[in-house]
Amino acid sequence: MSRSLLLVGTGLVGGSFALAARAEGLFERVLGVDASSAAIREALAHGVIDAEAPPRPEGVAGVCVAVPVAAIAEMVRYAAAVAPGVPVFDVGSVKKPVLDALEPHTPATFVPCHPIAGSERQGAAAADGAMFRGARVVLTPTEETDPEAFATVQRWWQAVGAETVTEDAAVHDDLLAVTSHVPHLLAFALTRLAADAGALGHIGGGFRDFTRIAGADADVWSQILGANAPAVSRRLDEFSERLAELANATRNDPQALRSAIAEASRVRRGLDADR
Incomplete structure (x- = not known):
């Protein structure tokens, strides 16, 4: 057999x-x-x-x-x-x-x-x-x-x-909320924002890279996000706080803005170096 x-x-x-x-x-x-x-x-x-x-x-x-x-x-x-x-x-x-x-x-x-x-x-x-x-x-x-x-x-x-x-399963779900589930929500939101703004004729590689995952299956991802809603909501609130800090720095503190971008750039380049 x-x-x-x-x-x-x-x-x-x-x-x-x-x-x-x-x-x-x-x-x-x-x-x-x-x-x-x-x-x-x-x-x-x-x-x-x-x-x-x-x-x-x-x-x-x-x-x-x-x-x-x-x-x-x-x-x-x-x-x-x-x-x-x-x-x-x-x-x-x-x-x-x-x-x-x-x-x-x-x-x-x-x-x-x-x-x-x-x-x-x-x-x-x-x-x-x-x-x-x-x-x-x-x-x-x-x-x-x-x-x-x-x-x-x-x-x-x-x-x-x-x-x-x-x-541990709960630890996994919390970490994946940060690295996968919230990013999908951001890609969905940004894609809709660009469409509503009539901006889809002005997109380049950066927009395509950022929103690639917005092409995901709606049934699959609505279930994932709903199942992990507590962790996703908590991490999305944290992200909103970070985004608000960047928005404030954009308006009022060029040096703080530059420091935040530089730190993010350093971390991201490190990911490529570790591959």
Whole structure:
């Protein structure tokens, strides 16, 4: 019997893991599950999956749950039921609400994960087997997580080129509010501001770079932002305070403005130097 990956959600991130994992020999076949028959057809056409999964798939050695945040808990329960004893992991960018939704019966074989990689593009057609090379994947196990399942999932991520770290779920969600969720809100807001101002005919590379993520999927991102609303709201308030300080310096204190820009520039250049 072939060793298969059950891919629940056949879009960009899950599809990219499937391509990478199969290329590395972690699984012989990929069986797909998706609420959309069109998504299944797309995944088949682009070689992301080998077949649509039957109701009771056999030979499953691992399950990747790659669905929008609101559906993750339900699909983890489904995976644990159809593939008992098999490691199950997700790829969602919010962790604590998912774990809360699974309580008090979180499957021990479930390993919560967040690969910090992706694209504003969507669907299996955009899947990229090289997506996770050099990327960081955060694992947020609980006290109930089976150590063997954790070690297996960690090994899979490392095999596809990722660096793995372990973190508390609530800490992860707070930090991602800063580095991902608030930036998406800013990109959405700036894009709408430019459109309303009739300024889209005057954009350059800087605007395109800043707002690239505004092309993200509306259903996916409304769920992410809603699920992480407390952390996002808190960090957005902090950002508003920083922005107000810059606005005041722009009007009243050229030296303070220059210092703030210089400090931000120093930090940003350091990110490139660390790559």
